[in-house]
Amino acid sequence: MKKPRQGFRGLWNISFGFFGIQIGFALQNANVSRIFQSLGTSVDDLAFLWIAAPLTGLLVQPVIGHYSDRTWGRLGRRRPYFLAGAVLATAALVAMPNAPVLLVAAILLWLLDASLNVSMEPFRAFVGDMLPKSQRTAGYAFQTGFIGAGAVVGSLAPIVLTDVFGVANTAAGGGVPPSVQYGFYIGAAALFAAVLWTVLTTREYSPAEMAAFEDAEGEVAAAPATVRRGSGLAPLWIALGIAVIVAVERLALDKPLYILGGGLIAYGAALIVSAGLVRRGRGDNALSQILGDLAAMPQTMRRLALVQFFTWSALFIMWIYTTPIVTARAFGATDAASAAYNAGANWVGVLFAVYNGVAALWAFVMPALAARIGRRDTHVLGLLSGAAGFASFLVVRDPMVLVGSMVLIGIAWSSILTMPYAILSAALPQEKLGIYMGLFNIFIVLPQLIVSSVMGEVVRRFFPGDPVWAMGIAAAVIVAAAMAMLRVPRRA
Structure with missing residues (x-):
């Protein structure tokens, strides 16, 4: 029995939830730096405050993937996680623009990002669950279309509320403007x-049906997930973490690097604990299973992991620094309470809407392009387009010309959201699609964690008062991603 193909309505229903999730991410990406600056933080400290986003994704997605593979109930396999994450994210969106102080805003960012990740991670596996292999490129492209459309809505919300409905774009005495507050309320709903x-509107296939589909379609067999030898590297990870912490202390490096060192130590400790549980015959636990699946990643996934690492380093630099770059260079404003700054911040929302809108449109071009030149080369072209867009920030000051920069980035964004997942889903065992999609996210959030830890120090030491050079770094890093993509087989 083969998995049924889905028509337009089925593809719509499977992916429509991502439209709402991306509205939440877009509001976060375009406005959190603005909220933090409105509450008194400096541009040099933005990277540290943004560390919540990658850290929560790093912890949440593998766990949610592991358990969603093993869940079955009245709502099915993935849908309980969609719903739980949406409820929590809605509450966080309502609360964040009302944060009275910076600490509360930072805590709410943790809650918001964790909740969005709870909903988002199973959606990636959901496409693989619901579609046959022959339809997955189209399925992920359809999902990308909704991601782009949702991001347009979320990014444009504050400026539309100001320019069309007359909602104030500044707050008396500073603070978060009403246009941002109402944008977050609409986004929550x-x-x-x-x-x-x-x-x-969706019905998930039962475990018995999924097993029958696997036999009929010749899905990849799952590798064992027990950890027996991984603890041998634990002392190395722990030593490396200690070295990072000592370097931060001795060289007076940026304090967020303590988190990176602590994470390395925690990973080494987790390997030791897991190996101990396996030796005592207690290997059937979440920690050992997750670490075992990480060690047993298919080769295609390993190669794509390096591509993701470079790609998302560049994207996170953009999300952190676009607002201070555009407001300072294109609008001549650094005071977060000024009208010029808030006009520039609203324009950043427009720019983000442009690249997401382009991504939504390009999603309908990519399946045909991939059929002609292959998914790998389609992604290489997309990444190089993004590199050109990032590099253009170094020379462009005109706000309107920056729209062209974002068109190039939008092509890259569309490919980033589609091609790695279309390639990966064919290389993964169906019964472990959730955990591997969650583990794949490690190579999305780990670079973000590193960027959050080091970019503040880099900008402060090498480019004081001129963060635009961070975009030059982003351009170089995404070129490295394109080069790494060439290691993935052309027919993958």
Whole structure:
């Protein structure tokens, strides 16, 4: 029995929830730096405050992937996680623009990002669950279309509220403007409604049906996930973490690097604990299973992991620094309470809407392009387009010309959201699609964690008062991603 192909309506229902999730991410990406600056933080400290986003993704997604593979109930396999994450993210979106102090805003960013990750991670596996292999490129492209459309809505919300409905774009005495507050309220409602749509209009296949589909389609067999030898490297990871912490202390490096060192120590400790549990015959636990699946990654996934590492380093630099770069260079403003700064911050929302809108449109071009030149080369072209867009920030000051920069980045963004997942899903065992999609996210959030830890120090030491050079670094890093992509087989 082969997995049924989905028509337009089925593809719509499977992916529509991502429209709402991406509204939440877009509001976060375009406005959190603005909220932090409105509450008194400096541009040099933005990277540290943003560390919540990658750290929560690093912890949450593998765990959610592991358990969603093993869940089955009235709502199915993935849908309980869609719904739970949406409820929590809705509450965080409502609360964040009302944060009275910086600490509360930072805590709410942790909650918001963790909740969005709880909903988002199973959606990646959901496409693989619901579609046959022959339809997955189209399925992930369809998902990318909704991601782009949701991001346009979220990014444009504050400026539309100001220019069309006359909502104030500055707050008396500083603070978060009403346009941002109402944008977050609208985004919260849209997120919940979109996810609820997918929950109510889809029916997941039962475990028995999935097993029959695997036999009929010749899916990849799952590798064992027990950890027996991985603990041998634990002392090395722990020593490396200690070295990072000592270097931070001795060389007076940026304090966020303590988190990176602590993470390395924690990973080494987890290997030791897991190996001990396996030796005592207790290997059937979440920690050992997750670490075992990480060690047993298919080769295609390993090669794509390096591509993701470079790619998302560049993207995170953009999300952190676009607002201070555009407001300072294109609008001549550094005071977060000024009208010029807030006009520039609203323009950043427009720019983010442009690259997401282009991504949504390019998603319908990519399946045909990939059929002609292959998925690998399609992604290489997309990444190089993004590199050109990032590099252009070094020479462009005109706000309107920056729209062209974002068109190039939008092509890259569309490919980033589609091609790695289309390639990866064919190389993964169906019964472990959730955990491997969650583990794949490690190579998305780990570079973000590193960027959050080091970019503040880099900008402060080498480019004081001129963060635009961070975009030059982003351009170089995404070129490295394109070069790494050439290691993936052309027919993958």
